[in-house]
Amino acid sequence: MSFAPDAARGLRHVFVRGLTLQALLGVHAHEEAQPQRVVIGIDLAVSDDAAPSREGADTLSRVVDYGTVAAIARRIAMAGHVRLAETLAERIALALLDDARVQRVRVCVEKPDVLPDVTSVGVAVERTRF
DSSP, X not given: OOXXXXXXXXXXXXXXXXXXXXXXXXXXXXXXXXXXXXXXEEEEEEEOTTTTTSOOOSOGGGSOOHHHHHHHHHHHHTSSOBSOHHHHHHHHHHHHTTSTTEEEEEEXXXXXXXXXXXXXXXXXXXXXXO
């Protein structure tokens, strides 16, 4: 399964890109004491109640709200020090699967300021309801 919308399977693609915040993330002592820039990207495969051939109701309650998705990720990332980017990504992914409409989630956590000669380092994890 991909994160592309798939009407035949009743799925839409919801995403949040470039959620940038200051978080306590890392295994080194200075990373426990000093927040650093973290960039989070999220892709969701979400049940689409109107697929494959009709338009659904124009109401927020029928969809997974990307504002809520961002708020969940922000809350988890800001909750306190996490040693591993993998752990942070997994926590976010599992929290997003609490919404029964979310079938699959990919979370990328990047640390853009860690190595001076690279744009970014990080990890991507996927979790699924299946």
